[in-house]
Amino acid sequence: MTSSASAPPTGGTTATAAARPREPRLTVAPGPHIADRSLTTQRMMADVLLALLPLVAVAIAQFRQYALFQIAVATSAAVIAEWVFARMRGRPATLWDGSAAVTGLILALSLPATAPWYSGAVGAIVAIGVGKAMFGGLGQNLFNPAMVGRAFAMIAFPAALGATAYVNPTLGLDALSGATPLTALKMSGNVTPVLPLVLGMTNGAIGETSALASILGGLYLCARRTASWEIPAGSIAALLIATGLPALVRGVSGWSPLHDLCAGAFLYGAFFIATDPVTSPLTPNGKWIFGIGYGLLVLMIRRLSGYPEGVMFAVLIMNALVPLINRATIPVPVGGPVPSPK
Amino acid sequence: MNYLATVLMLAIATALINNMVFHFFVGCCPFIGVSRKLDMAFGMGAAVTFVVSIAALLSWTFTYFILAPGAPLTTWLWRLLRPGSTAVVDLSILNYLVYIFVIAWAVQLVEMYVRKFFPALYKAFGVFLPLITTNCVILFTCLEIMKHVGPVPGSVPDPWGLDKALIYALFAGIGFLLAIVIMAGLREELEHCDVPASLRGPGITLVIAGILALAFLGFTGMDSSLARRLVPTAAPAAAPSAASAERPS
Numbered sequence: 001m002t003s004s005a006s007a008p009p010t011g012g013t014t015a016t017a018a019a020r021p022r023e024p025r026l027t028v029a030p031g032p033h034i035a036d037r038s039l040t041t042q043r044m045m046a047d048v049l050l051a052l053l054p055l056v057a058v059a060i061a062q063f064r065q066y067a068l069f070q071i072a073v074a075t076s077a078a079v080i081a082e083w084v085f086a087r088m089r090g091r092p093a094t095l096w097d098g099s100a101a102v103t104g105l106i107l108a109l110s111l112p113a114t115a116p117w118y119s120g121a122v123g124a125i126v127a128i129g130v131g132k133a134m135f136g137g138l139g140q141n142l143f144n145p146a147m148v149g150r151a152f153a154m155i156a157f158p159a160a161l162g163a164t165a166y167v168n169p170t171l172g173l174d175a176l177s178g179a180t181p182l183t184a185l186k187m188s189g190n191v192t193p194v195l196p197l198v199l200g201m202t203n204g205a206i207g208e209t210s211a212l213a214s215i216l217g218g219l220y221l222c223a224r225r226t227a228s229w230e231i232p233a234g235s236i237a238a239l240l241i242a243t244g245l246p247a248l249v250r251g252v253s254g255w256s257p258l259h260d261l262c263a264g265a266f267l268y269g270a271f272f273i274a275t276d277p278v279t280s281p282l283t284p285n286g287k288w289i290f291g292i293g294y295g296l297l298v299l300m301i302r303r304l305s306g307y308p309e310g311v312m313f314a315v316l317i318m319n320a321l322v323p324l325i326n327r328a329t330i331p332v333p334v335g336g337p338v339p340s341p342k
Numbered sequence: 343m344n345y346l347a348t349v350l351m352l353a354i355a356t357a358l359i360n361n362m363v364f365h366f367f368v369g370c371c372p373f374i375g376v377s378r379k380l381d382m383a384f385g386m387g388a389a390v391t392f393v394v395s396i397a398a399l400l401s402w403t404f405t406y407f408i409l410a411p412g413a414p415l416t417t418w419l420w421r422l423l424r425p426g427s428t429a430v431v432d433l434s435i436l437n438y439l440v441y442i443f444v445i446a447w448a449v450q451l452v453e454m455y456v457r458k459f460f461p462a463l464y465k466a467f468g469v470f471l472p473l474i475t476t477n478c479v480i481l482f483t484c485l486e487i488m489k490h491v492g493p494v495p496g497s498v499p500d501p502w503g504l505d506k507a508l509i510y511a512l513f514a515g516i517g518f519l520l521a522i523v524i525m526a527g528l529r530e531e532l533e534h535c536d537v538p539a540s541l542r543g544p545g546i547t548l549v550i551a552g553i554l555a556l557a558f559l560g561f562t563g564m565d566s567s568l569a570r571r572l573v574p575t576a577a578p579a580a581a582p583s584a585a586s587a588e589r590p591s
Contacts, residue, residue, distance in 0.1 A: 089538060134549055136536030142528055143553055151556040297560075304571075306563030313560025320554055323527035327380070 041138070044277070045098035047226040051217035052102075052272065055109055058213045059206040066113035067206045071105060073117050077124035078104025085133035099138050103127050106146040106272060109207025110265060110312070111153075112161065119160050123153035143319045144279045147312050154312070180204040181263040182308040191254040197262035208265035218271025227275035230284055234291025235270040235298075236261065242299055266298055269311035279319045286322075286329040294318050347572040352509050355565040357517035362479045364521060364555040369479035373522055374547050376470050383526030384519070385463045386470065389452050391515025394480045396448040398511030401441050401484040402504050405491045409433045409440060412494040434488075441484040442475075449475045483514045525550065 059067040082100035086093035094100075104124050111120055127149025135141045154161045180203050181192040196202050200210025208214075221227035243257035261267065274280060274294050281290050294314050301310025360366065363373050369390070376386040407415040411432040420431045453471050457464045464471065474480070487507045492498035502510070528550055537546050 130549065130553070134538065134541060134546065135532070136538075140535040142531060142535075142550065148553055148556075151553070151559075155556060155559065300564070301560045304564040304567045305561055306567075307560060310560055313557055316553065316557035317560065320524050320528060320557060323531040324380075324524070327527065 041094075041097040041099060044226045045102050047221060047224050048102050048272070049098060049105065051221045051226075052105055052109065052207075054213035054216045055207045055210070055268070056105075058200045058210040059109065062200060062209060063113040063206050069117070070111050070113065070115065070120055070206055071108040074108035074111065074120040074124045075101055075104035077121040078107065078128050081125045081128035082132075085129055086137070089133065089137075091137060094138050097138070100128060103132070103145045103149075106207075107149050109268070110146065110150050110205045110273075112204070113206050114160075116157070116160050119153045119157045122156065123149035125149075126152040139278055141278055142322075144273055144276050144315055147273060147315045147319075150312050151316060180308065181259075182302065185255060185263075186308045191259065192263065194256070194258050194262060197259065202263075205265060208268045211262035211267050214267035214271055218267065221271060221275065226277075227271065228277070228280070228284075228287050230287035231275045231280060231291040231294070232267075232270040234288045235266075235274065235295035238292040238295030239266065239299055242296060260299065260302070264302070264309045265311040266295075269298070269315060270294065273311065273315050274318065279322060281322050281325045281329065283326065283329040283331055285331070286325040289325050289329065290318055290322065293321065344573050347569045348506075349509055350572065351565040351569040352506060353513045354561070354568065356510055356513040357520065358558065358561045359563075359565060361517040361521060361558055362482070362514055363518060363551065364558045366482065367551075368482045369477055369518055370548075370551075372470055372473070372477055373518075373525060373551070374544050376467070377522050377525040377529055377547065379466075380523065380526045380530060382463075382466050383522045385456075385460075385467065387515070387519030387522045389456065389467075389471065390474060390477060390479060390518050391512065393445065393448045393452055393474055393477075394483050394511045394515040394518075395508060396451070397441070397445045397480050397484055398487055398507050399504070400444040400448070402487055402491060402502075402507040404440050404444065405434075405437065405488055406493055406504075409437055410488075410491050410493055411497060414493055430494075437485075437488055438481075441481060441488075445480050445484070446475050479514060479518050483511050486514075487511070521554070524554065 056067075056071065059071070078100045079095060083093045083095060104127075107123050107127055108120060111123070127145040130152070131143055131145030131148035132138065132141045150161075181197060182204075184190040184192065192202055197209075198211045200213060202209050218227070218232055222229040222232065239260060240257055243260050247257050270291070274291065281287050297314035297317060298310045301307060301313055307313070362369050372386055372390070377383045405413075407413055409416075411434060412430050413433065416431045416433055420427060420429070449472065452474070453464075456467070456471065487502065487510060490498055490500055490502035490507070492501050495501075525547065529547065532546065532550075541549070
């Protein structure tokens, strides 16, 4: 895509063209011939970084140097890994489009403040190496790289990244040394009030605590069309309907649908992780299915499985289903379906 | 309702949590060999599901009546030959042999059926259809069922009737079908990817299988909590995932 910018200037040929009879020059290229030059990888990644700013701000306000430390470690490890793996494959390193930094930052924001440095670093290296470079680099990965890295780190260092890691009395931040809202619910049935969940005054992964920050950044992404709005809309609708209907029938006591929406990484995942344009479906209908599947899977894993939160698993499972969703939702062109080639 | 909860629990535990491919890593050869095209993968998954159900039906019957320690048919025959003997007759040394025969027979049946009714699919499968005989999903399922068959009360910790054995086998097959169809979809997408030359084919397929195994870990514990929701008194110790959680050596 940078070939047009770096094409050799044609000044040399015009000097000789005066001497020789002018040959007609016909440039033949495959379509599309008109491209929107403003929608570059760089711009999209800059958008994501900008949209992540509120989350980073909340994280730093909340966890201070611990958040800065996680972000610095994971982001720099991701960028270094990107350079190393691109060099190993003999491909130009795509450092300046910021995609590696976005992967690292999304990974960092999904780690708890108390996670040791090596979990973020190993996660970032696996994210770039296994999640991206092995599949051929930017735009070709089948799974969200940050979530591949996080899943790997979570299985490799379960004690450091699991729910128990959140409970750390030696942290020195007394207000935040409690369990995360979802762990508290799962282990002891404690219900956290909604307002701290919205503002982000709870414990958890550093980027997931504030629902408001996620919504702010997410709406910006959707407005800029960097993220497709169908995915967060579908997932939020699915979650609210699936939790709201039983709540209507049985009445709300304690843990309400609003809690489910605001607690944990659901909104962070719906706006920033599931909307990765590479690993989400191409068709509008497919995006709805993807979003609804994500919402229902998160809810299912939260309620039924041994894990308190299911965003990472839900994203990976839905990523795996994307080719099937794409295939099932090919839109019918105007004038009837395309006849099959055979 | 209790029975339904048990069935649901067994189904989820077998198809999702202890998925044959992603948890036990059995059946990897067809999983890698036939997952290149979606329709072929679906055919393979369906064939394996069918064969595994037939094989489970037969192997449970043979194990229960003939092979297991104290099996009624064998004991009756032994008493006929040696009246007055009180020895426990145990033919379980023949288990593997009988299962292989049963599986080969079931595969032959499927092959004849596919050849007659789906000639295109038969051609596409090629050598992989007779190779279902050596598909470890099927032998693994038979051996897993064997662990739960005991005609003498108290001889096995969690005895299964024919119904449970069949449900187990059906959902083992469905789990395999799910895995291979997901993988085929991903591999069709992979055709457009610039995968390093050394990883193309089986290499990247195994990497994807590993990532999927990580993703499927999210279902851990889902069976017992679902059963607890359906039947508040259901003891979590009865979870089949706990019984079959040991990996094959």
